[in-house]
Amino acid sequence: MNDSSISVSHAERANAIRFLAADAVEAAKSGHPGMPMGMADVATVLFTRFLKYDAAEPRWPDRDRFVLSAGHGSMLLYSLMYLTGYPDMPIGQIRNFRQLGANTAGHPEFGHASGAETTTGPLGQGLANAVGMALAERLLAARFGADLVDHRTYVIAGDGCLMEGISHEAISLAGHLKLNKLIVLFDDNHISIDGPTELTVSDDQRRRFEACGWKTWAVDGHDPEAVAKAITEAQNSDKPAMIACRTVIGFGAPKLAGSSKTHGSPLGAEEIAGARAKLGWSHAPFEVPETVLASWRAAGRRGAGTRSDWAKRLAASAERDVFNRVVSGELPAGWQDAIRAVKSKSSADKPKIATRQSSQNVLDALAAVIPELIGGSADLTGSNNTKAAGQNPVAAGKYDGRYIYYGVREHGMAAAMNGMALHGGIVPYGGTFLVFTDYCRPSIRLSALMKQRVIYVMTHDSIGLGEDGPTHQPVEHLAALRVIPGLITMRPCDTVETAECWAVALAEKSRPSVLALSRQALPTLRTTHTDDNLSARGAYVLMEATGARKATIIASGSEVSLAVEARATLEAAGIGAAVVSMPSWELFDAQDAGYRSKVLGEGVRVAVEAASTFGWEKYVGPKGAVVGMTSFGASAPAPALYKHFGITADAVVTAVKSRLA
Numbered sequence: 001m002n003d004s005s006i007s008v009s010h011a012e013r014a015n016a017i018r019f020l021a022a023d024a025v026e027a028a029k030s031g032h033p034g035m036p037m038g039m040a041d042v043a044t045v046l047f048t049r050f051l052k053y054d055a056a057e058p059r060w061p062d063r064d065r066f067v068l069s070a071g072h073g074s075m076l077l078y079s080l081m082y083l084t085g086y087p088d089m090p091i092g093q094i095r096n097f098r099q100l101g102a103n104t105a106g107h108p109e110f111g112h113a114s115g116a117e118t119t120t121g122p123l124g125q126g127l128a129n130a131v132g133m134a135l136a137e138r139l140l141a142a143r144f145g146a147d148l149v150d151h152r153t154y155v156i157a158g159d160g161c162l163m164e165g166i167s168h169e170a171i172s173l174a175g176h177l178k179l180n181k182l183i184v185l186f187d188d189n190h191i192s193i194d195g196p197t198e199l200t201v202s203d204d205q206r207r208r209f210e211a212c213g214w215k216t217w218a219v220d221g222h223d224p225e226a227v228a229k230a231i232t233e234a235q236n237s238d239k240p241a242m243i244a245c246r247t248v249i250g251f252g253a254p255k256l257a258g259s260s261k262t263h264g265s266p267l268g269a270e271e272i273a274g275a276r277a278k279l280g281w282s283h284a285p286f287e288v289p290e291t292v293l294a295s296w297r298a299a300g301r302r303g304a305g306t307r308s309d310w311a312k313r314l315a316a317s318a319e320r321d322v323f324n325r326v327v328s329g330e331l332p333a334g335w336q337d338a339i340r341a342v343k344s345k346s347s348a349d350k351p352k353i354a355t356r357q358s359s360q361n362v363l364d365a366l367a368a369v370i371p372e373l374i375g376g377s378a379d380l381t382g383s384n385n386t387k388a389a390g391q392n393p394v395a396a397g398k399y400d401g402r403y404i405y406y407g408v409r410e411h412g413m414a415a416a417m418n419g420m421a422l423h424g425g426i427v428p429y430g431g432t433f434l435v436f437t438d439y440c441r442p443s444i445r446l447s448a449l450m451k452q453r454v455i456y457v458m459t460h461d462s463i464g465l466g467e468d469g470p471t472h473q474p475v476e477h478l479a480a481l482r483v484i485p486g487l488i489t490m491r492p493c494d495t496v497e498t499a500e501c502w503a504v505a506l507a508e509k510s511r512p513s514v515l516a517l518s519r520q521a522l523p524t525l526r527t528t529h530t531d532d533n534l535s536a537r538g539a540y541v542l543m544e545a546t547g548a549r550k551a552t553i554i555a556s557g558s559e560v561s562l563a564v565e566a567r568a569t570l571e572a573a574g575i576g577a578a579v580v581s582m583p584s585w586e587l588f589d590a591q592d593a594g595y596r597s598k599v600l601g602e603g604v605r606v607a608v609e610a611a612s613t614f615g616w617e618k619y620v621g622p623k624g625a626v627v628g629m630t631s632f633g634a635s636a637p638a639p640a641l642y643k644h645f646g647i648t649a650d651a652v653v654t655a656v657k658s659r660l661a
C-alpha cells in the first residue's frame with residue numbers, strides 16, 4: 001500500500017492516532033497525550049510502510065518487534081493496535097483506557113495488550129530490552145537460518161530513556177555487537193516533565209550514539225518522507241541505527257503544543273476542541289472515519305502475505321519441530337537426565353566445592369543438552385562460573401556462539417536477558433556478584449512482573465566471600481529479593497541442591513529465578529541419591545532428630561553445614577534436633593500447611609543464615625531465634641568474619657539451649 005493507492009492522507013492517519021490518544025486520556029482523566037501526538041507522524045510511517053507484522057497474528061514469531069520504550073506514551077501503541085486491527089484492541093478497550101481489567105493499562109504491560117512486546121514505563125528499560133531482542137534475533141537466525149528468522153527491532157525512546165544510565169549500557173552493548181537490525185526512533189522533542197531539556201541535559205545524542213558504534217540520522221519528525229528516507233537507510237545500515245526525530249510534544253494543541261504541560265495531563269476540553277479545529281478533525285471522540293480506518297486496517301494486513309509465505313517455509317523446513325519447540329519455551333526431552341546424573345555423581349563423590357563451582361558442573365551438563373541456554377556474565381565469568389563447556393562466545397558478526405561477555409553492564413545484562421526471554425526461543429542466564437543484584441534490580445523486578453524465565457546466577461553470596469569486604473558482601477540482598485513477587489530466590493547448600501535449584505529455575509516457564517551461590521567451598525550434605533527434587537519444596541528435613549525432636553535448626557546455603565555441626569553438639573547433649581535445609585522461602589511458602597508444619601516442627605526453632613536476619617521471624621516464631629547479620633560485613637578472611645559476626649555452630653547451640661531452659 002502507498003499513499004497514491006488510497007485517498008486517505010498521511011495527515012489523516014496520523015491525526016486518527018492523535019485524537020484517539022487525546023480523547024482517551026481525557027476520558028480517563030489521566031495519562032500522557034503529548035508523546036503520542038508528537039510521535040504520531042513517525043509511528044504512522046513505521047506502521048504503514050516499514051514494520052513487518054500482521055495485526056491478525058500478533059505473536060507471529062518472525063514479526064518485527066516494536067518496543068515503546070517511552071511507555072508513558074502507551075496510547076500511541078493502543079491507538080496503533082486499534083487502527084491496524086489487532087483482535088484484542090476493539091474501541092471499547094480504548095474507551096476504557098487505564099481502567100481496571102482493561103488491557104489498556106496506564107503503561108504497556110506485557111501479557112495484557114498483545115502488541116506490548118515488553119512492559120515499559122521505567123524509562124530506559126524498553127531500549128535495553130530491545131537490545132536483547134535484537135540479539136536474540138541474531139542468535140536464532142544463526143541457529144535456524146534467515147528463512148525462519150529475519151526480523152528487525154524498532155524502538156521509540158524519548159529524552160527520558162536516553163538520560164537514564166541504563167541507556168548507556170544498552171547502546172554500548174548494541175554497538176559493540178553490531179546489532180544492525182536494531183533501529184531506535186528517538187522522540188527528540190526537547191521536553192521532559194520538568195520542562196525543556198536544556199534544564200537538564202546537553203548531550204549531543206547523535207555523537208554519543210556514534211561514539212558507541214551506531215549510525216545516526218536527524219530528521220523533522222513531522223515530515224513523513226524524511227522519516228521514511230531515514231528508516232530506509234537505517235534498514236541498510238551495517239550498524240545499529242538511531243534516528244533523531246525532531247518533534248513537537250502535543251503537536252496540534254493550539255496553546256500547549258511544545259510544552260511540558262502536554263506530557264502527563266489531559267489537555268482539557270477547550271484545548272482538544274482547538275486541536276480539532278487546527279488539524280481539521282471534526283469527528284467525535286473515538287470515531288475514526290471509515291475511509292481512514294479502512295486505510296489503517298489495510299496497513300495492518302500488509303504483512304499477511306509475508307507471514308503466510310513464512311508459515312509455508314516453516315511447514316516445509318526440516319527444523320520445523322525443533323523451531324516450534326524452542327519458540328514455545330519447551331525444553332528438549334530428557335534434559336532432567338543431566339540433572340539426575342550430576343546429583344547421583346555428587347552424592348557418591350561428595351565433593352567439597354563452592355556452590356558456584358557446583359553450578360558450573362551443572363551448566364556443563366545442561367548446556368550440552370539445551371542448545372537454547374544462552375549464558376553470560378557481567379565481566380565475572382571466571383568468578384561466577386557461568387561459561388559452560390562447549391559454549392563459544394558471541395561477538396559482532398559471530399552469532400552462532402552461546403555465551404555473552406556482557407562487560408561491566410549488570411543492568412544492561414539483566415534488561416537484555418528480559419528482552420531475549422520475551423523474544424522467545426532463548427533461555428537466558430547471566431551472572432554477577434549477589435551484591436550487585438542492586439545494579440540489576442529494576443530489571444529483575446520486571447522479569448518477575450512480566451513472568452519471564454530469566455535465571456540470575458549470583459555468586460559470592462555472603463560474608464563468606466571474605467577479604468573483598470563489606471562493599472562486596474551482600475547482607476540485605478536476600479531479603480530484598482525474597483520480597484519481589486513472583487521471583488524465586490534459591491540458596492543451595494551443596495552440589496545436589498544446586499542441581500535441583502537449576503532444575504526448578506529451568507522448569508518454571510513463567511518465573512525468574514535467582515541462584516545465590518557461595519564463593520567458598522562447602523561439603524556435600526546430600527549423600528544419599530534420590531531422583532526427587534527436594535529443593536523444589538523449598539525446605540525439607542535434611543537430618544531428623546534421633547529421638548523426639550526438641551529443636552529445629554533452619555538454614556540455607558553455606559550455613560546448612562553449620563546447622564549440621566550444631567545438631568551434632570545438641571544431640572550429644574541429649575537434645576533431639578533436626579536440620580531443615582531451606583534453599584527457597586517462596587517455594588516452601590507454596591507448600592501445604594501440613595507439610596510446612598511437619599518440616600518446621602513443634603519445638604524450638606533457630607534459623608541461621610549469613611545475611612540480614614530480616615524476615616526469618618515468620619519461620620522461627622516469637623519463641624525462636626535468628627543467627628545472622630545485623631550490620632554490614634567487614635574485610636577479613638571468611639572464617640574470621642563468621643566468628644566476628646557470631647555466625648557459628650556454637651551460637652546456634654546456645655540459642656537453642658537458652659530457649660529450652
Ligand SMILES: Cc1ncc(C[n+]2csc(CCOP(=O)(O)OP(=O)(O)O)c2C)c(N)n1
Nearest residue numbers: 035121122123158159160161191192193263
Ligand atoms: C526510571 C523512571 N524515572 C522516572 C519516571 C517518571 N517519568 C515518566 S515520563 C518522564 C519524563 C520523560 O521525558 P521524555 O522521555 O522526554 O518524555 P516526553 O515528555 O517527551 O513525552 C519521567 C521523569 C519513569 N517513568 N521512569
Ligand SMILES: [Mg+2]
Nearest residue numbers: 159189191192
Ligand atoms: Mg521528551
